[in-house]
Amino acid sequence: MTSGGKELAGIFLFVALVAGIPLATDSGVILNFVMMALYAALLAQAWNILGGFGGQFSFGHALFFGTGAYIQAIAQLQGGLNAWLALFMAVAGSAGVGALVGALSFRYGLKGSYFALVTLAFAEVFRILALSVPFTGAGVGLMLPLHESFANMQFGSRKGYVYLVLAFVAAALLLTWWLKHSRFGAYLQAVRDNEDAARAIGVNPFGVKLGAIVLSGGLMGAGGAFYVQVFQYIDPGIAYGPGTSVEALVAAIVGGMGTLWGPVLGALVLHVLADLTRNLFGQLPGINMVIYGMVLVLIVMFLPRGIAGLGATAKSLWKKSGGRRG
Amino acid sequence: MAEPLLAIKGLSISFGGLKAVQNVSLDVPEGSLTALIGPNGAGKTTLFALMSGFLKPDSGTVQFAGQDITGCAPHLNARRGMTRTFQIVQPFATQTVRENIAVGAHLHLKERRSALSQAEEVAARVGLSAQLDKPASDLTVAGRKRLELARALATRPRLLLLDEVLAGLNPQEIAEMIPVVRGIAQSGVTVLMIEHVMQAVMNLAQHVWVLAQGQLIAQGTPAEVTADEKVVEAYLGHGTAARLRAAALAGAAT
Amino acid sequence: MFDSGILFPSLINGLTTGAVYALIALGLTLIYGVLHIINFAHGAALMVALYAVYLLKERFGIDPYLALPLVVPGMFVLGYALQRLIINRASHGKDENILLVTLGLSIVMENAALLFFKSDTRTIETAYTLTTVAIGPAMIALPKLVAFAGALLVSGLLLWIVGKTDLGRAIRAVAKEKHGAKLMGIDVDHVYAMSFGIGLACLGAAACFLLPAYYVNPQVGGGFVLVAFTVVVLGGMGSFVGALLGGLLIGVVESLGGLYLGESLGQIGIFAIFIAVLLFRPQGLFGAKA
Numbered sequence: 001m002t003s004g005g006k007e008l009a010g011i012f013l014f015v016a017l018v019a020g021i022p023l024a025t026d027s028g029v030i031l032n033f034v035m036m037a038l039y040a041a042l043l044a045q046a047w048n049i050l051g052g053f054g055g056q057f058s059f060g061h062a063l064f065f066g067t068g069a070y071i072q073a074i075a076q077l078q079g080g081l082n083a084w085l086a087l088f089m090a091v092a093g094s095a096g097v098g099a100l101v102g103a104l105s106f107r108y109g110l111k112g113s114y115f116a117l118v119t120l121a122f123a124e125v126f127r128i129l130a131l132s133v134p135f136t137g138a139g140v141g142l143m144l145p146l147h148e149s150f151a152n153m154q155f156g157s158r159k160g161y162v163y164l165v166l167a168f169v170a171a172a173l174l175l176t177w178w179l180k181h182s183r184f185g186a187y188l189q190a191v192r193d194n195e196d197a198a199r200a201i202g203v204n205p206f207g208v209k210l211g212a213i214v215l216s217g218g219l220m221g222a223g224g225a226f227y228v229q230v231f232q233y234i235d236p237g238i239a240y241g242p243g244t245s246v247e248a249l250v251a252a253i254v255g256g257m258g259t260l261w262g263p264v265l266g267a268l269v270l271h272v273l274a275d276l277t278r279n280l281f282g283q284l285p286g287i288n289m290v291i292y293g294m295v296l297v298l299i300v301m302f303l304p305r306g307i308a309g310l311g312a313t314a315k316s317l318w319k320k321s322g323g324r325r326g
Numbered sequence: 327m328a329e330p331l332l333a334i335k336g337l338s339i340s341f342g343g344l345k346a347v348q349n350v351s352l353d354v355p356e357g358s359l360t361a362l363i364g365p366n367g368a369g370k371t372t373l374f375a376l377m378s379g380f381l382k383p384d385s386g387t388v389q390f391a392g393q394d395i396t397g398c399a400p401h402l403n404a405r406r407g408m409t410r411t412f413q414i415v416q417p418f419a420t421q422t423v424r425e426n427i428a429v430g431a432h433l434h435l436k437e438r439r440s441a442l443s444q445a446e447e448v449a450a451r452v453g454l455s456a457q458l459d460k461p462a463s464d465l466t467v468a469g470r471k472r473l474e475l476a477r478a479l480a481t482r483p484r485l486l487l488l489d490e491v492l493a494g495l496n497p498q499e500i501a502e503m504i505p506v507v508r509g510i511a512q513s514g515v516t517v518l519m520i521e522h523v524m525q526a527v528m529n530l531a532q533h534v535w536v537l538a539q540g541q542l543i544a545q546g547t548p549a550e551v552t553a554d555e556k557v558v559e560a561y562l563g564h565g566t567a568a569r570l571r572a573a574a575l576a577g578a579a580t
Numbered sequence: 581m582f583d584s585g586i587l588f589p590s591l592i593n594g595l596t597t598g599a600v601y602a603l604i605a606l607g608l609t610l611i612y613g614v615l616h617i618i619n620f621a622h623g624a625a626l627m628v629a630l631y632a633v634y635l636l637k638e639r640f641g642i643d644p645y646l647a648l649p650l651v652v653p654g655m656f657v658l659g660y661a662l663q664r665l666i667i668n669r670a671s672h673g674k675d676e677n678i679l680l681v682t683l684g685l686s687i688v689m690e691n692a693a694l695l696f697f698k699s700d701t702r703t704i705e706t707a708y709t710l711t712t713v714a715i716g717p718a719m720i721a722l723p724k725l726v727a728f729a730g731a732l733l734v735s736g737l738l739l740w741i742v743g744k745t746d747l748g749r750a751i752r753a754v755a756k757e758k759h760g761a762k763l764m765g766i767d768v769d770h771v772y773a774m775s776f777g778i779g780l781a782c783l784g785a786a787a788c789f790l791l792p793a794y795y796v797n798p799q800v801g802g803g804f805v806l807v808a809f810t811v812v813v814l815g816g817m818g819s820f821v822g823a824l825l826g827g828l829l830i831g832v833v834e835s836l837g838g839l840y841l842g843e844s845l846g847q848i849g850i851f852a853i854f855i856a857v858l859l860f861r862p863q864g865l866f867g868a869k870a
Contacts, residue, residue, distance in 0.1 A: 111860065116679055118854075125855070128847055183432045186425070189421065196380070196412070197417070197418065199380070200409060200428070201404055249683075259422075286690075286691035290691045292683070293688035295683060296687065297666065297684035300677050
């Protein structure tokens, strides 16, 4: 089998295994853990498309998350739309915000630290706007009424949400797989590695980066919509505050940027760490984030390719020592 | 003579007060192998950047295959058939040799699989077949120069602008590279190269332009150009030609 | 609407806040100018300094202004150590890594503060907290005037250090040509750490001047970090005079924006300036390499 074929098989195996968990257990603790870990993986996968494959580090990915969340809530509350239709709009709307921010930033050649800062500033602008305009419920936030049914995308048990977010994660995995095996993905990575060299051989960096931020934003918006469906509540701090941006970025970097499984791995590791600390210290505000921050610093110091990169490094060492004989 | 593949007219650009390229005009005939030479800082790489669209000229025009492309973006020019390489090699460091070349091949091939297999063929043409699955960052300087060449070649250019593909190579590596460049030209690709290694220029180029301080000071066959006093002076300093002549006379007298 | 009775005090208020912004931005621009990195932990470090001032006052009764000789060297040591022990080692020669590490540090600092102090907003009471001074028709809080004068004084001191001392000469040499400075026998890692230390020491001074008229909570740095970046971007990365003028300007914009647009929309004005400058004048303000 080709490497691409093996990866596809891996994705299907992963989805099948995780899909089996709700069939095997009714434990709320386990189902909640699986749901939250998958949700974190989804955010990290979204960040990874632009940050990992595109090399454009966004510090304000909450911009897309929050936009998706608000569209999901407002379309149902004010627009009276069906939740599934709202989801479609949430994804399209956050992708559209991605297109807008991307068009502005990339047209004017922002990269590196400046791109990170400008995304952060955009997220702040949206947070303040959400605090100031009436249709977002301002500081009070928006509450979605509880009507559990499939048509409303609200489920009586965590199991429904696990399947919903698993579907998103599977879509994100397939999208990432496509990046690794398509011309668009090759161009995106070429621009990340060396923009001038890519331009010289026919790559349009603006278009490629714009495509990446649209995909990344749309996926992040799906994450926001999912959040609203699960918790039935959104406010400006949750939507556009730095917490979500940080969570998406840290999980992707810890797991391994620009890899297929890195974001999933990173989200899982961080959630296991978070649960462990909760068991050790109890519910203390901020302790999770302290640990996320420390893990981020340590990973950048000692494992810049992330956990998935560790596997690749070990593999190449193994090949070097044993490959000749085999 | 047939219409030139690349025609530049009165090209000028300055940075601050420095006139990097001044009123340069030249025609590159289709199917030719030509060279641009000149001392360091003469503006050769700047001229390449103006031709390929990395810089916009203050004045003057660039025509490619009869079309005015002045100020067009580099990726559009690459799609038209003009591809440049860089003097300081610019590999996609995290990717393998095969993947690097495939990015170039994607210009005409949408399918990943066909781009990757095209990469193998191109690698063979520049002698990189053995290194296909190595990360680009593991290559030697000579290997990187070949990769730079291969990536550009994979775009199937009509005109290849080679910026010092021989710089930094040892004599044996240069001797190995010269037939590769000649092979490319013989396959029908028009080649314009910036080169410092005179042995290669004498060996390869049909026509040579000499740039000094941003201006075209001479042109002709390699033999004509190297015999030109202005060229000798540009390389070795003002008055050198006269001193050399005097020295030769003095040598003959004794 | 253009009643000078409201406009003038608002202007003075903006200038006093702006002077503190300038001081914070000076630290940031020094770090950028020398190390060519964006210190994303700048706001969090200011928050740490504010808590230090707060604790010194609440636990030991030390007046914020008298805390200067403790907090400024303390922040210097913190900065020196962070650069030397963590940031320098994590960079692996890539700017992105520094950005990520300073982001990580800011996350740790902010949430550690949340852990120790909870999310409560805290203020201190001093004898002069409510004292006001009349300047023309405006009544300005005394601590704000002290902050204004103090911030300008420290800025002047910083300019003198960079311009006239041996350390300043080394800093300028490293900022200009790292490799050349190394060849001249300058210990580049030491100069980096000194610059980072001085940058954070500025925050120590800013915190002492700020707290009597301000407050502290774990998130307080977040607001300042974007304001400081805006100032630095406006003034030109690495330019001291630019940071000074930019700080004053942003202070005034914020104050007037708050007056006419309301507090939260007024803040948008700052971000709008920030985004606009980044987008439309990036090369001119940052130099060719972004």
